[in-house]
Amino acid sequence: MKLLHVADLHLGIQVFGFSMVEEQAFILKQILETAREETVDAILVCGDVYDRSLPGVEAVNLLDHFLAEAPCPVLMISGNHDSPERVGYGASLFQKQGIHVQGRPRKPLPYVVLHDAEGPVEFYLLPFVRPEMLRGAEGFEGRTHQDAVKWMLSEMPVPNGARRVLLAHQNVVAGDEVRSAEEGANVGGLDAVGASVFDGFDYVALGHIHERYRVDQDPDRAVIWYAGSPLPYEFGRPSERGGLLVELGAGGHVEVRPVNFKGIHEWRQIRGPLEALISPEITSQADTEDYISAILTDEEVYEARERLVSVYPNLMQIGFDNLRTQQAEGAAGLTELPSMDSLDVLFAQFYEKQNGVSLEEEDLALIRQILEAVES
Ligand SMILES: [Mn+2]
Incomplete structure (x- = not known):
């Protein structure tokens, strides 16, 4: 069978x-x-x-x-x-x-x-x-x-x-x-x-x-x-x-x-300075319509998302690996557990992760109200 x-x-x-x-x-x-x-x-x-x-x-x-x-x-x-x-x-x-x-x-x-x-x-x-x-x-x-x-x-x-x-x-x-x-x-x-x-x-x-x-x-x-x-x-x-x-x-x-x-598009991680990632030498090497997770190594960069999206329309995720993020990670070696009153922040982070856009101020206010009601 x-x-x-x-x-x-x-x-x-x-x-x-x-x-x-x-x-x-x-x-x-x-x-x-x-x-x-x-x-x-x-x-x-x-x-x-x-x-x-x-x-x-x-x-x-x-x-x-x-x-x-x-x-x-x-x-x-x-x-x-x-x-x-x-x-x-x-x-x-x-x-x-x-x-x-x-x-x-x-x-x-x-x-x-x-x-x-x-x-x-x-x-x-x-x-x-x-x-x-x-x-x-x-x-x-x-x-x-x-x-x-x-x-x-x-x-x-x-x-x-x-x-x-x-x-x-x-x-x-x-x-x-x-x-x-x-x-x-x-x-x-x-x-x-x-x-x-x-x-x-x-x-x-x-x-x-x-x-x-x-x-x-x-x-x-x-x-x-x-x-x-x-x-x-x-x-x-x-x-x-x-x-x-x-x-x-x-x-x-x-x-x-x-x-x-097969999926319609591939899932691909790219990494490097912005200018290199959007240069024809790099973009011509694979399908720019792939789903992209980009890690930028620039110390300073402007309009990174817009410029990446103009080349990679299916950009899903963008992150940085530079001195600033490395220092931040070093400092955060011991992470404290979130307290009850940071649940709204956690929720906002979760929402953003799930949906790729951040929570509207109005919705965040509503979440706070709900959390308060739950606590009381
Ligand atoms: Mn499952």
């Missing part, structure tokens, strides 16, 4: 104020083309379908079109960026069309059975789950993400010889179960889930981490892969991106090969 595993589409994301809708439409088209050309038996979409819990109209339309055009069954789970309810909307209706969507985690895990010449394959759907979401659930007393995932995976049907695939959206690390803080070490962060909780599956299709890699090389374990996000959304990440073609053979033998998708 042949599967196309993708994840972290983040439909509707804005990067430094740039809409990614066209880029994402281009990616979705390539996913559909690959599914057709490779005659895959199912497409697995492993969470963070949307970028935010309230996706915009364009994002919803992208997914709508994608699902309507899919040449094979689609199995999809929600991620931490998704609203389980909204992703799960219409799920029972879609099921009749071969679109299997799990928005909210459910126990026992719902599964879908597909068949090939070698027999049945069970696909278990585990949307993003955190311990807080299970509070009050009977028999759950865990505190970590791993506890939550383990609990969700308990009470699975008794193995019946069918091959088993899991779709999940978590921070999974190689090796045995991660020990909780009370027991001592906690490797890989508070939300880490050890790969051994997936013993019993033949293939685990993951989303959450935006790079494509195999989590655990242990031959006795499930074959566990992150598909990575098909677009980088950040600078300084590997440019080869896409999804995974997974061949599930007899007896649960798994073969995985990467399939790359």
Whole structure:
């Protein structure tokens, strides 16, 4: 059985104020083309379908079109960026069309059975789950993400010889179960889930981490892969991106090969003095319409943004590396934690990072009012 595993589409994301809708439409088209050309038996979409819990109209339309055009069954789970309810909307209706969507985690895990010449394959759907979401659930007393995932995976049907695939959206690390803080070490962060909780599956299709890699090389374990996000959304990440073609053979033998998708524009970091960066010698060397992050090394420079944009229309980010910034960084060796009354500043910084423009004075005043109300 042949599967196309993708994840972290983040439909509707804005990067430094740039809409990614066209880029994402281009990616979705390539996913559909690959599914057709490779005659895959199912497409697995492993969470963070949307970028935010309230996706915009364009994002919803992208997914709508994608699902309507899919040449094979689609199995999809929600991620931490998704609203389980909204992703799960219409799920029972879609099921009749071969679109299997799990928005909210459910126990026992719902599964879908597909068949090939070698027999049945069970696909278990585990949307993003955190311990807080299970509070009050009977028999759950865990505190970590791993506890939550383990609990969700308990009470699975008794193995019946069918091959088993899991779709999940978590921070999974190689090796045995991660020990909780009370027991001592906690490797890989508070939300880490050890790969051994997936013993019993033949293939685990993951989303959450935006790079494509195999989590655990242990031959006795499930074959566990992150598909990575098909677009980088950040600078300084590997440019080869896409999804995974997974061949599930007899007896649960798994073969995985990467399939790359292309963005409309490349993501590129440039660095140097302004005059050099906008000189024909430099600009003629690559596509000036690439998404650009520019680091200027000038000590003093005027109208840097305007002049860069006139050459690089898709300039996303601009920074400086000069004596002034180096001194500032040196001085800031010990950063103080923000106090409550600097939350407005933090919010303004977050807003600017998210949207690429700074917060209007009026909106900042509103945020201050809200923060005051919260505090009082
Ligand atoms: Mn993600």
